[in-house]
Amino acid sequence: MRPYQFQTADKIAAGCHTLERLNEYLNVLPPVRTALVLSQPSIVKAGYAESVVRQLEQSGIACQLNADVRPEPTDQAIIAIFEKYKDEGYDMVVGIGGGSVLDAAKILSVLATNAMTIEEMLGIDKIAAAGVPLILIPTTSGTGSEVTPNAIVTLPEQELKIGIVSRYLLPQLVIIDPLLTLGLPKPITAATGMDAFTHAFESFISNKANPFSDMFALESMRLISQSIETAYHHGDQADAREAMMLGSMYGGMALTCAGTAAVHAMAYPIGGKFNIPHGVANSMLLPHVLAFNLDAIAHRMNLVASAMGITDSHRCSSGEAADRVLERITKWTSELDIPQDLRSFGVTDLDVPDLAIAASKVTRLMDNNPKQLTVDDIESIYRQLIS
Ligand SMILES: NC(=O)c1ccc[n+]([C@@H]2O[C@H](COP(=O)([O-])OP(=O)(O)OC[C@H]3O[C@@H](n4cnc5c(N)ncnc54)[C@H](O)[C@@H]3O)[C@@H](O)[C@H]2O)c1
Ligand SMILES: [Fe+2]
Known part of the structure; x- marks a missing residue:
């Protein structure tokens, strides 16, 4: 058998109500002042995105919330979010949502520190440097994206979906709170x-x-x-x-x-x-x-x-x-x-x-x-x- 290896998120907090205790787990991160919080409309409606913002702000982290991540995100959609926030900048990215949000969050973390296009990141180990700290909070039980070094991008012109694989896409903190999925249709x-x-x-x-x-x-x-x-x-x-x-x-x-x-x-x-x-x-x-x-x-x-x-x-x-x-x-x-x-x-x-x-x-x-x-x-x- 060929050699095998395994690398995943730095810290995983799991169990009911872990979202409400987000601040207790932040010690794994370097000090940050600002965060870009990515989500989806259903997650905002349920109050989960607001809970993240409120808790981070209690820890002195100024947040910008973007809840417009569409399912199966395209490269242009992710770049549009980056363009919107890049001038002001962000020291951390938090993704709370399904795999589409988590993948977009991963890519926005590395776009902040790499002068590369998404196209240049496609494939295995193409990303040059670590991104800004990343927190991932899944709200579907499906992709497992919170613990993988992968992000999947839809490329409409090529009518394809392609993966980016890099250890720099692994998050520093994952929150697995099953209560977030109780309302999943x-x-x-x-x-x-x-x-x-x-x-x-x-x-x-x-x-x-x-x-x-x-x-x-x-x-x-x-x-x-x-x-x-x-x-x-x-x-x-x-x-x-x-x-x-x-x-x-x-x-x-x-x-x-x-x-x-x-x-x-x-x-x-x-x-x-x-x-x-x-x-x-x-x-x-x-x-x-x-x-x-x-x-x-x-x-x-x-x-x-x-x-x-x-x-x-x-x-x-x-x-x-x-x-x-x-x-x-x-x-x-x-x-x-x-x-x-x-x-x-x-x-x-x-x-x-x-x-x-x-x-x-x-x-x-x-x-x-x-x-x-x-x-x-x-x-x-x-x-x-x-x-
Ligand atoms: N990175 C990886 O390792 C990996 C692995 C597999 C798939 N993916 C990618 O992940 C994406 C799919 O993610 P997904 O299947 O989690 O779906 P999704 O993120 O696209 O969400 C699907 C729908 O579910 C809604 N939703 C999510 N959580 C909800 C909740 N708790 N309550 C009510 N509604 C909720 C969303 O608003 C959305 O409308 C695809 O782009 C796929 O290619 C990534
Ligand atoms: Fe899958």
Whole structure:
């Protein structure tokens, strides 16, 4: 096995009501005078963004709140925010919201200290210097972005989504407060929860899977499997929401060590061209890519089935375990109302060849897939989602 490594956020405070205690955790940061607080309208409406601003101001940090981060942020949208605040400057960035806000916050932290464009940052280890201190507070249980060195940007002209990967995107402080997700609407709970599961699952079957990623991935799949249906049907149950948030964070840690694979590679082109939310794209693709990969990964499925609580690993053959995993994920698709038709997002048969070529070029992730996909294989999987 090749050497493996793991690096994540400096400090993570987790548990119900941790948001209200934000100031207690600030000692991990250097002294700062001003903060740019990024968020989304739903988070402002719930009072969470205001809570951040009030607490930071009590600690003597002057805040500017921008709650206009749109889902799946584009490079221009992030630059527009930077242009608005760069003259006055900011010593710290706080992101409180879903993965879209967290990714935008990460990029705004490094834009403050690097004379680089977002385009120059795309890819692995392109960012020259550390950003200003960064605090990330997730409000969805999905991306795990709070603990990964990744930020995903939508590039509308190229009809693509591309990742920036750099240790300088890791935050100094993360607050995991499950209470922030109690009001998450059902479709977002479903799509983001399945995204989190996909991070764990793809990391576990990745060609780069290793003892670190396996540990996080199995625990992530255990937590998500036992709580996703409760979180969806009874969103006010804090225990299920806490399990989902931890599952999502562990999924992020797993993908940091091992990388995601073909599901994510195929989700980026349909997200970039047809604005399909990231979680929805992944949830739609997961059962189909899993079925394609199944013969190559059957030997790992006993452990997955056991973590998911759907078999006793000692009494079940690998083939049986693999079937049960696929069955359970397919059951979630209908139980959680995951969309199943790409046509409803405007995708037609004619789009498939270009989408397949674009997905095949996401080699950073395709190379992690346990089974090689030809462009024809990718086309055939997309076509299964066009009724
Ligand atoms: N950096 C990474 O490691 C990583 C990993 C996976 C995905 N991503 C990226 O993250 C983005 C997707 O993030 P996401 O799936 O968390 O969704 P999101 O941030 O786009 O949010 C989706 C919707 O949920 C709403 N919302 C968020 N929290 C809420 C709450 N608590 N209550 C009510 N509404 C709430 C938002 O306002 C928004 O309308 C994509 O751009 C994706 O590419 C990044
Ligand atoms: Fe994802």
